[in-house]
Amino acid sequence: MINVVFVCLGNICRSPMAEAVMRHKVLEKGFDEQIRIDSAGTSDWHVGKPPHEGTRNLLDSYKISYANMTARQFASEDFVQFDYIICMDNSNADNVRSLPGGEEAEIIKFMDLLPNEKLREVPDPYFTGNFEEVYELVNAGCDVLLDRIIEENSLS
Template sequence: MINVVFVCLGNICRSPMAEAVMRHKVIQGGFADQIRVDSAGTGNWHVGKPPHEGTRKLLDSVQISYANMTARQFASEDFTQFDYIICMDNSNADNVRSLPGGEEAEILKFMDLLPNEKLREVPDPYYTGNFEEVYELVNAGCDVLLNSIIEEHSL
Protein backbone atom coordinates (compact mmCIF):
# COMPACT_ATOMS: atom_id res chain seq x y z
CA MET A 1 0.00 0.00 0.00
CA ILE A 2 1.27 3.44 -0.95
CA ASN A 3 0.30 6.06 1.64
CA VAL A 4 -0.13 9.76 0.90
CA VAL A 5 -0.87 12.53 3.42
CA PHE A 6 -1.58 16.17 2.62
CA VAL A 7 -0.76 18.68 5.36
CA CYS A 8 -2.01 22.22 5.94
CA LEU A 9 -2.50 24.37 9.02
CA GLY A 10 -5.90 23.41 10.43
CA ASN A 11 -6.88 20.43 8.25
CA ILE A 12 -10.25 21.91 7.30
CA CYS A 13 -9.64 23.69 3.96
CA ARG A 14 -6.67 22.85 1.74
CA SER A 15 -5.49 19.44 2.89
CA PRO A 16 -8.96 17.85 3.14
CA MET A 17 -9.76 19.25 -0.30
CA ALA A 18 -6.59 17.63 -1.63
CA GLU A 19 -7.42 14.39 0.22
CA ALA A 20 -10.92 14.26 -1.27
CA VAL A 21 -9.75 15.12 -4.80
CA MET A 22 -6.89 12.61 -4.68
CA ARG A 23 -9.13 9.87 -3.25
CA HIS A 24 -11.60 10.53 -6.07
CA LYS A 25 -8.84 10.25 -8.68
CA VAL A 26 -7.45 7.10 -7.04
CA ILE A 27 -10.88 5.45 -7.05
CA GLN A 28 -11.63 6.59 -10.62
CA GLY A 29 -8.29 5.18 -11.74
CA GLY A 30 -8.89 1.82 -10.07
CA PHE A 31 -6.06 2.19 -7.54
CA ALA A 32 -8.07 2.22 -4.29
CA ASP A 33 -6.53 -1.09 -3.18
CA GLN A 34 -3.01 0.25 -3.80
CA ILE A 35 -3.05 3.91 -2.70
CA ARG A 36 -4.36 5.27 0.61
CA VAL A 37 -4.91 9.01 1.01
CA ASP A 38 -5.22 11.04 4.23
CA SER A 39 -4.78 14.61 5.43
CA ALA A 40 -3.70 16.34 8.62
CA GLY A 41 -3.04 19.76 10.07
CA THR A 42 -0.06 21.10 11.93
CA GLY A 43 -2.38 22.81 14.42
CA ASN A 44 -4.96 21.22 16.70
CA TRP A 45 -7.73 23.86 16.65
CA HIS A 46 -10.13 21.90 14.45
CA VAL A 47 -9.43 18.27 15.47
CA GLY A 48 -12.56 16.16 15.00
CA LYS A 49 -14.36 18.76 12.89
CA PRO A 50 -15.53 18.24 9.29
CA PRO A 51 -14.02 20.17 6.39
CA HIS A 52 -14.75 23.91 6.20
CA GLU A 53 -18.11 24.85 4.71
CA GLY A 54 -16.36 26.43 1.70
CA THR A 55 -14.46 23.20 1.02
CA ARG A 56 -17.65 21.15 1.37
CA LYS A 57 -19.60 23.43 -0.99
CA LEU A 58 -16.84 23.32 -3.59
CA LEU A 59 -16.52 19.53 -3.39
CA ASP A 60 -20.31 19.16 -3.59
CA SER A 61 -20.34 21.30 -6.74
CA VAL A 62 -17.88 18.93 -8.48
CA GLN A 63 -19.48 15.80 -6.98
CA ILE A 64 -16.46 14.69 -4.95
CA SER A 65 -17.13 12.97 -1.64
CA TYR A 66 -15.69 14.12 1.67
CA ALA A 67 -17.73 11.55 3.64
CA ASN A 68 -16.30 10.60 7.04
CA MET A 69 -13.50 13.16 6.84
CA THR A 70 -12.59 14.92 10.08
CA ALA A 71 -9.63 17.07 10.98
CA ARG A 72 -6.66 15.55 12.79
CA GLN A 73 -3.24 16.81 13.79
CA PHE A 74 -0.08 15.57 12.10
CA ALA A 75 2.06 13.55 14.52
CA SER A 76 5.60 12.17 14.53
CA GLU A 77 4.19 8.66 14.00
CA ASP A 78 3.00 9.81 10.58
CA PHE A 79 6.60 9.82 9.36
CA THR A 80 6.61 6.01 9.48
CA GLN A 81 3.05 5.63 8.13
CA PHE A 82 3.27 7.72 4.95
CA ASP A 83 5.38 7.43 1.81
CA TYR A 84 4.40 10.90 0.58
CA ILE A 85 4.10 13.83 3.00
CA ILE A 86 2.89 16.80 0.98
CA CYS A 87 2.66 20.21 2.63
CA MET A 88 0.50 22.97 1.25
CA ASP A 89 2.85 25.83 2.15
CA ASN A 90 6.33 26.58 3.51
CA SER A 91 5.14 27.19 7.06
CA ASN A 92 3.43 23.79 7.16
CA ALA A 93 6.59 22.14 5.81
CA ASP A 94 8.70 23.88 8.47
CA ASN A 95 6.28 22.83 11.21
CA VAL A 96 6.33 19.21 10.05
CA ARG A 97 10.14 19.22 9.82
CA SER A 98 10.36 20.54 13.38
CA LEU A 99 8.67 17.42 14.79
CA PRO A 100 10.80 14.52 16.11
CA GLY A 101 11.76 12.50 13.04
CA GLY A 102 11.00 15.36 10.68
CA GLU A 103 14.59 16.29 9.95
CA GLU A 104 15.12 12.99 8.08
CA ALA A 105 11.70 12.81 6.41
CA GLU A 106 11.20 13.54 2.76
CA ILE A 107 8.66 16.33 2.75
CA LEU A 108 7.26 17.59 -0.53
CA LYS A 109 5.69 20.97 -1.16
CA PHE A 110 2.44 20.73 -3.08
CA MET A 111 3.29 23.50 -5.53
CA ASP A 112 6.47 21.66 -6.55
CA LEU A 113 4.05 19.40 -8.42
CA LEU A 114 3.13 22.45 -10.54
CA PRO A 115 6.45 24.10 -11.42
CA ASN A 116 4.90 26.28 -14.14
CA GLU A 117 2.54 28.02 -11.71
CA LYS A 118 3.58 31.44 -10.42
CA LEU A 119 2.31 30.64 -6.93
CA ARG A 120 4.77 28.66 -4.83
CA GLU A 121 2.32 27.97 -1.99
CA VAL A 122 -1.31 26.90 -2.01
CA PRO A 123 -3.22 29.95 -0.74
CA ASP A 124 -5.26 29.36 2.40
CA PRO A 125 -8.94 29.90 1.54
CA TYR A 126 -9.74 30.15 5.26
CA TYR A 127 -8.28 33.65 4.90
CA THR A 128 -8.74 34.39 1.18
CA GLY A 129 -12.17 32.82 0.68
CA ASN A 130 -11.04 31.67 -2.77
CA PHE A 131 -11.90 27.96 -2.66
CA GLU A 132 -12.17 27.83 -6.48
CA GLU A 133 -8.53 28.85 -6.92
CA VAL A 134 -7.43 26.23 -4.41
CA TYR A 135 -9.53 23.57 -6.14
CA GLU A 136 -7.95 24.37 -9.53
CA LEU A 137 -4.45 24.02 -8.05
CA VAL A 138 -5.32 20.90 -6.08
CA ASN A 139 -7.01 19.24 -9.05
CA ALA A 140 -4.03 19.85 -11.33
CA GLY A 141 -1.46 18.88 -8.69
CA CYS A 142 -3.26 15.66 -7.79
CA ASP A 143 -3.20 14.63 -11.47
CA VAL A 144 0.58 15.12 -11.50
CA LEU A 145 1.00 13.31 -8.18
CA LEU A 146 -1.11 10.32 -9.17
CA ASN A 147 0.70 9.96 -12.49
CA SER A 148 4.03 10.18 -10.67
CA ILE A 149 3.01 7.49 -8.16
CA ILE A 150 1.75 5.22 -10.95
CA GLU A 151 5.04 5.61 -12.83
CA GLU A 152 7.32 5.37 -9.78
CA HIS A 153 5.61 2.26 -8.41
CA SER A 154 4.78 0.65 -11.78
CA LEU A 155 1.05 0.45 -11.02
Protein backbone atom coordinates in the same frame (compact mmCIF):
# COMPACT_ATOMS: atom_id res chain seq x y z
CA MET B 1 -0.19 -0.14 0.18
CA ILE B 2 1.14 3.30 -0.77
CA ASN B 3 0.19 5.95 1.78
CA VAL B 4 -0.16 9.65 0.99
CA VAL B 5 -0.91 12.48 3.44
CA PHE B 6 -1.65 16.11 2.59
CA VAL B 7 -0.80 18.64 5.30
CA CYS B 8 -2.01 22.19 5.88
CA LEU B 9 -2.49 24.37 8.96
CA GLY B 10 -5.91 23.45 10.33
CA ASN B 11 -6.88 20.43 8.19
CA ILE B 12 -10.25 21.91 7.28
CA CYS B 13 -9.65 23.67 3.92
CA ARG B 14 -6.68 22.83 1.70
CA SER B 15 -5.52 19.41 2.85
CA PRO B 16 -8.99 17.83 3.11
CA MET B 17 -9.79 19.26 -0.33
CA ALA B 18 -6.62 17.62 -1.67
CA GLU B 19 -7.47 14.39 0.16
CA ALA B 20 -10.96 14.27 -1.34
CA VAL B 21 -9.81 15.16 -4.85
CA MET B 22 -6.96 12.64 -4.74
CA ARG B 23 -9.24 9.89 -3.39
CA HIS B 24 -11.63 10.62 -6.25
CA LYS B 25 -8.85 10.38 -8.85
CA VAL B 26 -7.41 7.21 -7.28
CA LEU B 27 -10.86 5.59 -7.32
CA GLU B 28 -11.50 6.65 -10.93
CA LYS B 29 -8.22 5.04 -12.03
CA GLY B 30 -8.90 1.87 -10.01
CA PHE B 31 -5.97 2.20 -7.58
CA ASP B 32 -8.07 2.46 -4.41
CA GLU B 33 -6.80 -0.95 -3.22
CA GLN B 34 -3.17 0.17 -3.68
CA ILE B 35 -3.12 3.83 -2.65
CA ARG B 36 -4.49 5.25 0.62
CA ILE B 37 -5.02 8.99 1.01
CA ASP B 38 -5.25 11.00 4.24
CA SER B 39 -4.81 14.57 5.43
CA ALA B 40 -3.70 16.32 8.61
CA GLY B 41 -3.04 19.74 10.05
CA THR B 42 -0.02 21.10 11.84
CA SER B 43 -2.27 22.70 14.48
CA ASP B 44 -4.85 21.11 16.75
CA TRP B 45 -7.41 23.91 16.42
CA HIS B 46 -10.00 21.92 14.45
CA VAL B 47 -9.34 18.30 15.47
CA GLY B 48 -12.49 16.20 15.01
CA LYS B 49 -14.29 18.80 12.88
CA PRO B 50 -15.46 18.22 9.30
CA PRO B 51 -13.99 20.15 6.38
CA HIS B 52 -14.78 23.87 6.18
CA GLU B 53 -18.15 24.76 4.68
CA GLY B 54 -16.41 26.38 1.70
CA THR B 55 -14.49 23.18 0.99
CA ARG B 56 -17.63 21.05 1.41
CA ASN B 57 -19.67 23.29 -0.91
CA LEU B 58 -16.98 23.24 -3.57
CA LEU B 59 -16.53 19.45 -3.38
CA ASP B 60 -20.32 19.03 -3.56
CA SER B 61 -20.40 21.12 -6.73
CA TYR B 62 -17.89 18.72 -8.35
CA LYS B 63 -19.63 15.64 -6.88
CA ILE B 64 -16.51 14.66 -4.93
CA SER B 65 -17.09 12.84 -1.65
CA TYR B 66 -15.64 13.98 1.66
CA ALA B 67 -17.61 11.40 3.66
CA ASN B 68 -16.18 10.52 7.09
CA MET B 69 -13.42 13.12 6.86
CA THR B 70 -12.52 14.92 10.10
CA ALA B 71 -9.55 17.06 11.00
CA ARG B 72 -6.60 15.56 12.81
CA GLN B 73 -3.16 16.79 13.79
CA PHE B 74 -0.02 15.55 12.04
CA ALA B 75 2.16 13.51 14.42
CA SER B 76 5.67 12.05 14.40
CA GLU B 77 4.19 8.56 13.83
CA ASP B 78 3.03 9.79 10.42
CA PHE B 79 6.65 9.79 9.22
CA VAL B 80 6.64 5.99 9.50
CA GLN B 81 3.12 5.47 8.16
CA PHE B 82 3.22 7.68 5.04
CA ASP B 83 5.30 7.31 1.89
CA TYR B 84 4.36 10.74 0.51
CA ILE B 85 4.04 13.77 2.80
CA ILE B 86 2.69 16.71 0.81
CA CYS B 87 2.68 20.14 2.49
CA MET B 88 0.51 22.96 1.19
CA ASP B 89 2.85 25.83 2.12
CA ASN B 90 6.33 26.56 3.46
CA SER B 91 5.14 27.09 7.03
CA ASN B 92 3.43 23.69 7.02
CA ALA B 93 6.61 22.07 5.70
CA ASP B 94 8.73 23.80 8.37
CA ASN B 95 6.30 22.73 11.12
CA VAL B 96 6.35 19.12 9.92
CA ARG B 97 10.15 19.12 9.68
CA SER B 98 10.41 20.43 13.25
CA LEU B 99 8.76 17.30 14.68
CA PRO B 100 10.92 14.40 15.93
CA GLY B 101 11.87 12.40 12.83
CA GLY B 102 11.03 15.26 10.48
CA GLU B 103 14.60 16.20 9.66
CA GLU B 104 15.06 12.91 7.77
CA ALA B 105 11.63 12.81 6.14
CA GLU B 106 11.10 13.49 2.47
CA ILE B 107 8.56 16.28 2.35
CA ILE B 108 7.08 17.46 -0.92
CA LYS B 109 5.81 21.02 -1.23
CA PHE B 110 2.54 20.81 -3.15
CA MET B 111 3.36 23.64 -5.54
CA ASP B 112 6.61 21.89 -6.54
CA LEU B 113 4.27 19.53 -8.40
CA LEU B 114 3.25 22.53 -10.53
CA PRO B 115 6.55 24.23 -11.43
CA ASN B 116 4.96 26.40 -14.16
CA GLU B 117 2.59 28.11 -11.70
CA LYS B 118 3.62 31.53 -10.39
CA LEU B 119 2.31 30.73 -6.91
CA ARG B 120 4.80 28.78 -4.80
CA GLU B 121 2.36 28.04 -1.96
CA VAL B 122 -1.28 26.96 -2.01
CA PRO B 123 -3.22 29.99 -0.73
CA ASP B 124 -5.30 29.35 2.39
CA PRO B 125 -8.98 29.91 1.48
CA TYR B 126 -9.80 30.17 5.19
CA PHE B 127 -8.27 33.65 4.87
CA THR B 128 -8.71 34.42 1.15
CA GLY B 129 -12.20 32.93 0.67
CA ASN B 130 -11.14 31.73 -2.79
CA PHE B 131 -11.91 28.01 -2.63
CA GLU B 132 -12.18 27.73 -6.43
CA GLU B 133 -8.58 28.92 -6.90
CA VAL B 134 -7.41 26.29 -4.43
CA TYR B 135 -9.49 23.62 -6.17
CA GLU B 136 -7.90 24.43 -9.54
CA LEU B 137 -4.40 24.11 -8.06
CA VAL B 138 -5.29 20.96 -6.10
CA ASN B 139 -6.92 19.33 -9.11
CA ALA B 140 -3.90 19.95 -11.34
CA GLY B 141 -1.36 19.00 -8.67
CA CYS B 142 -3.16 15.77 -7.78
CA ASP B 143 -3.02 14.70 -11.44
CA VAL B 144 0.76 15.21 -11.42
CA LEU B 145 1.16 13.48 -8.05
CA LEU B 146 -0.93 10.47 -9.05
CA ASP B 147 1.06 10.04 -12.26
CA ARG B 148 4.28 10.26 -10.21
CA ILE B 149 3.07 7.66 -7.69
CA ILE B 150 1.98 5.30 -10.46
CA GLU B 151 5.36 5.65 -12.19
CA GLU B 152 7.54 5.46 -9.05
CA ASN B 153 5.71 2.39 -7.76
CA SER B 154 5.21 0.62 -11.10
CA LEU B 155 1.45 0.43 -10.65
CA SER B 156 -0.72 -0.82 -13.48
